[in-house]
Structure formats: C-alpha cells, structure tokens
Amino acid sequence: MGSSEKDAGIATPSRLIPFALAGSALLVVAAAGLFYYASQTATGPERGDIYKVKVADSTCEPADLTVPAGRATFEISNASTHPIEWEILDGVYVVEERENIAPGFHSLLTAKLLPGSYEITCGLLSNPRGTLTVIPSEQSEAERAQPPITAFIGPLSEYKVFLIGQSTALVNATEKLSEAINAGDLDAARAAWHAARLPYKRMEAVSNRIADLENAIDPLSDYLEQRENDAGFIGFHRIEYGLFGQNSIVGLAPVADTLLANVTELKTRLRQIKLLPQDLADSAQREAARLSESQIASGENRWSFSDLAEIEANLDGMEKSVTLILPLAGNADPAIAQRVVDDLAAARSTLASFKNGDAYPAYDSVDAAARGKIAAAFQALADAISALNPAIGLG
Structure with a gap:
C-alpha cells in the first residue's frame, strides 16, 4: 500500500476482520433472541373465544372446561418436561389435535365444536384425561336445523x-x-x-x-x-x-x-x-395442516427415513376426498375450486422435485430449508381447502 493511502486513514482488510466478526456475532445473538421471543409470544390466527390450557407433567390446568358450541380457540401451553400432543376426543374419535409442542412453548388450536361431552388428552398417553363440555349456542341450533x-x-x-x-x-x-x-x-x-x-x-x-x-x-x-x-x-x-x-x-x-x-x-x-358431508374437505384440510405444522419439519420415520414417499401417499388421500366435491365447489365458486386444483398440483410438484427417477432420497438428507419448502406447499393447500366447505354452504 502506498503512503498516500496510509495518510488517508484507509483501513486494511485485516484490520476490518475483527469488527466484521463482532458485528456478525451480534446479529446472530439478536436473531436468536428475536426467534425465541417470537416463539414464546406468537399467537397466530385466532377465531372464536380463546381458552387457555396449561399441560403439566401429569395433568391439564384446567382439566375440565365448558364452552359454547361453535368456533373456539384453545391456547395450549406445555409446562411439562416432555414434548406433548393435545387432543379433543369424541369417544375414540379425534376431533382436533396439536402435535409436538415443545416444553416451554405454546400452540393455538381452533375447532368448530358441536354440543356434547368430549375428553381432552393431557400430555403423555398415560396421563389422566380432562373433560370438555360444549353447550348449545344460537349458531349450533341454527345449523342443526339445516336440511x-x-x-x-x-x-x-x-x-x-x-x-x-x-x-x-x-x-x-x-x-x-x-x-x-x-x-x-x-x-x-x-x-x-x-x-x-x-x-x-x-x-x-x-x-x-x-x-x-x-x-x-x-x-x-x-x-x-x-x-x-x-x-x-x-x-x-x-x-x-x-x-x-x-x-x-x-x-x-x-x-x-x-x-x-x-x-x-x-x-x-x-x-x-x-x-358427514363436511368431512370430505375438513379431513383433508386437517391433514395438510398437521403435516405442515409439525410432521414435515420433524420427520416421523426416525430409522427408515421414508417420509417423502409417505407424505406423497398422504397427498393421494387428500386429493381423493377433495376431488370428489370439486364439481360442487366449482358450481358455487370457480375461483376457490381452481385454487384447490392449483395447490394440489403445486404440492405434488414440490414433492416430485426431490425424486431421483422414481425414488425419494432418505429424509435425513433433506435439510431444514427444503423441508420448509414442502411445509409451505402443504400450508397453502390447507388454506385453499379450508374455503371449500363455506363455498358450498357447509360453514
């Protein structure tokens, strides 16, 4: 370097490196802090009244809830030492669920509930179950009268x-x-x-x-x-x-x-x-959302790593049920029906992009960014399917 550059006070690259590294470290710490704050405070979309449930190591608090029929949102906080799932059960039938809630975190679940008595799971499968009583509301009585x-x-x-x-x-x-x-x-x-x-x-x-x-x-x-x-x-x-x-x-x-x-x-x-008629869309929407929110990110098959082929099979089943009602939706709202068709094709194309010939790679070779891409495709599909029942008068 010439003397004129030194006189001008221009820093050499080697002198700048410590400052760059320090700045990068601060950015990483700040990003981690923002992620933690967001994960602890994010509430996501809320519909209906909100009911808070804290799941401890052996019970739910409260263990007994009473809510009016219709849409209700439950905020499930994991105060235990294990990852948990939280389910609303009608006998042996799962009405709604949230999976893989990590200790110290919470998740929102929105359900459209009919009058009746339900059970709720409280963390580990061996834990005692709570009760959820849903009482009739003006909305539920009106829907009950529909032909x-x-x-x-x-x-x-x-x-x-x-x-x-x-x-x-x-x-x-x-x-x-x-x-x-x-x-x-x-x-x-x-x-x-x-x-x-x-x-x-x-x-x-x-x-x-x-x-x-x-x-x-x-x-x-x-x-x-x-x-x-x-x-x-x-x-x-x-x-x-x-x-x-x-x-x-x-x-x-x-x-x-x-x-x-x-x-x-x-x-x-x-x-x-x-x-029920609404089950054709609802079951597919719930499955697409479940995959997007938890299973795609974490994986399910910890030893065979065959998740991609199984996610494709999930998509086959979802496509079967919604395709059966697309003609009805198309008559009522062609734009909604077309969006479902497009998002089904997009989800399938996203999965196909990972194939090598006819075979999928082992899921442990699919990194977080790629899994995020798959999850986004299934979340878009869940959102599209969620508009089908309202379009054909099923609420």
Missing part, C-alpha cells in the same frame, strides 16, 4: 369405497409383513413394512381420528414416557425401530401379529364409520 345435502350422497359413497379399498390393501400388506418377520426374512420384512405404510397413509386423514387404534397402530416414541423402552411403544414404529434401527427381527413377531389384528379392526371400523 340434509343430498348432493353429497355420491361423493360420500365413493370415498367410503376408497377407504375400504385402502384398508383391504393395508391388511394384505401387513399379513405379508407378519409372515416375513415370522419367517426370519429381514429384507422381505423391510419391503413389506414400506408397502404397508402407503395405504395406511392414504387414509390417515380419517384413520388417525380413531384414537384408540391410532395409538395402537402408529404411536411415536416421543409421546411415551420411556420412549423406545416403553411398553406402549408398539405398532409400525416399533417394527421400524427393529428392522431399520437395530437391523434385527428379534422380538418383532408378537408385535407384528398384534399390528395385524389392529389393522384388521381398523378395516372393520372404517366400513362402519359414518361420514
């Missing part, structure tokens, strides 16, 4: 046939899984496990609302006190842990036999289930 919508007979019947077909495929694939495990064939068992997951995921928007079977067929170790060592860790993910995590079929035969019994019972329940 049936005969235009939904065909779509509901076709969707029921779809559920029966997928549940039959699930039972058949689970039989092969059980046979492979009992025969000691690890490779065949792994292939059968993957095959059984796809029909299960295609109807998960409905089947995961049958709480007792969901907790027997597909419980995650995250929600169990002793995780993989918990006696309640059974079903698909217990078998996944053995086949892919431990590379072994030892001890899996009774688990597979129990799983087969449970998916057979699920097939029976789905044959008997009574679906």
Whole structure:
C-alpha cells in the first residue's frame, strides 16, 4: 500500500476482520433472541373465544372446561418436561389435535365444536384425561336445523369405497409383513413394512381420528414416557425401530401379529364409520395442516427415513376426498375450486422435485430449508381447502 493511502486513514482488510466478526456475532445473538421471543409470544390466527390450557407433567390446568358450541380457540401451553400432543376426543374419535409442542412453548388450536361431552388428552398417553363440555349456542341450533345435502350422497359413497379399498390393501400388506418377520426374512420384512405404510397413509386423514387404534397402530416414541423402552411403544414404529434401527427381527413377531389384528379392526371400523358431508374437505384440510405444522419439519420415520414417499401417499388421500366435491365447489365458486386444483398440483410438484427417477432420497438428507419448502406447499393447500366447505354452504 502506498503512503498516500496510509495518510488517508484507509483501513486494511485485516484490520476490518475483527469488527466484521463482532458485528456478525451480534446479529446472530439478536436473531436468536428475536426467534425465541417470537416463539414464546406468537399467537397466530385466532377465531372464536380463546381458552387457555396449561399441560403439566401429569395433568391439564384446567382439566375440565365448558364452552359454547361453535368456533373456539384453545391456547395450549406445555409446562411439562416432555414434548406433548393435545387432543379433543369424541369417544375414540379425534376431533382436533396439536402435535409436538415443545416444553416451554405454546400452540393455538381452533375447532368448530358441536354440543356434547368430549375428553381432552393431557400430555403423555398415560396421563389422566380432562373433560370438555360444549353447550348449545344460537349458531349450533341454527345449523342443526339445516336440511340434509343430498348432493353429497355420491361423493360420500365413493370415498367410503376408497377407504375400504385402502384398508383391504393395508391388511394384505401387513399379513405379508407378519409372515416375513415370522419367517426370519429381514429384507422381505423391510419391503413389506414400506408397502404397508402407503395405504395406511392414504387414509390417515380419517384413520388417525380413531384414537384408540391410532395409538395402537402408529404411536411415536416421543409421546411415551420411556420412549423406545416403553411398553406402549408398539405398532409400525416399533417394527421400524427393529428392522431399520437395530437391523434385527428379534422380538418383532408378537408385535407384528398384534399390528395385524389392529389393522384388521381398523378395516372393520372404517366400513362402519359414518361420514358427514363436511368431512370430505375438513379431513383433508386437517391433514395438510398437521403435516405442515409439525410432521414435515420433524420427520416421523426416525430409522427408515421414508417420509417423502409417505407424505406423497398422504397427498393421494387428500386429493381423493377433495376431488370428489370439486364439481360442487366449482358450481358455487370457480375461483376457490381452481385454487384447490392449483395447490394440489403445486404440492405434488414440490414433492416430485426431490425424486431421483422414481425414488425419494432418505429424509435425513433433506435439510431444514427444503423441508420448509414442502411445509409451505402443504400450508397453502390447507388454506385453499379450508374455503371449500363455506363455498358450498357447509360453514
């Protein structure tokens, strides 16, 4: 450097580096602080009255709530030491839920509730449940008087046939899984496990609302006190842990036999289930939102990493149910129907962008930014589907 530059007081790059590093460190700290503050205080969209529920290690506070029928928003705060899910249950049927709420954090859940008595889960599956009493309101009484919508007979019947077909495929694939495990064939068992997951995921928007079977067929170790060592860790993910995590079929035969019994019972329940017209859109909207808000970010298959194929199967099921009512929506509001069509295609295109030929990569190779892209596509789809029922007069 010439003397004229030194005289002008121009700093050399080496003299600037410490200042740049210090500034970068301050920005990182500030960003982390803002993220923490936002995560603690963000409330998101709110509809209806807000009811606060704090989930401790063994109970909900309050454990008993009474609310009027209609839309209500629940703010669920996790004051326990475990990640939690919070559910509203009508018998064994999941009305609404929030998953994977981390300790010290809270989440909002908005539900449209009909009059009746419900249960609420309080953190771990082993914890006592609370009660939610929903009393009639002016809105609920008006909706109760609405006549049936005969235009939904065909779509509901076709969707029921779809559920029966997928549940039959699930039972058949689970039989092969059980046979492979009992025969000691690890490779065949792994292939059968993957095959059984796809029909299960295609109807998960409905089947995961049958709480007792969901907790027997597909419980995650995250929600169990002793995780993989918990006696309640059974079903698909217990078998996944053995086949892919431990590379072994030892001890899996009774688990597979129990799983087969449970998916057979699920097939029976789905044959008997009574679906309402609004369920076709609502179930798909809830599933898209659930994936976007929690599962896509965290992943579900911790040992097989086959999440992308299963998310695609979820999308297949959502597309089936909403496509059945798109003609009705198109007559009522073509713009809303077209938005659903476009967002279905966008979600599928987003998933396809990760394929290498016909195969998806292992999910642990998909970074946070890529998962965020997938989640955004499913959130857009959930938002689009949420406009279907109001467009066709179902509120």
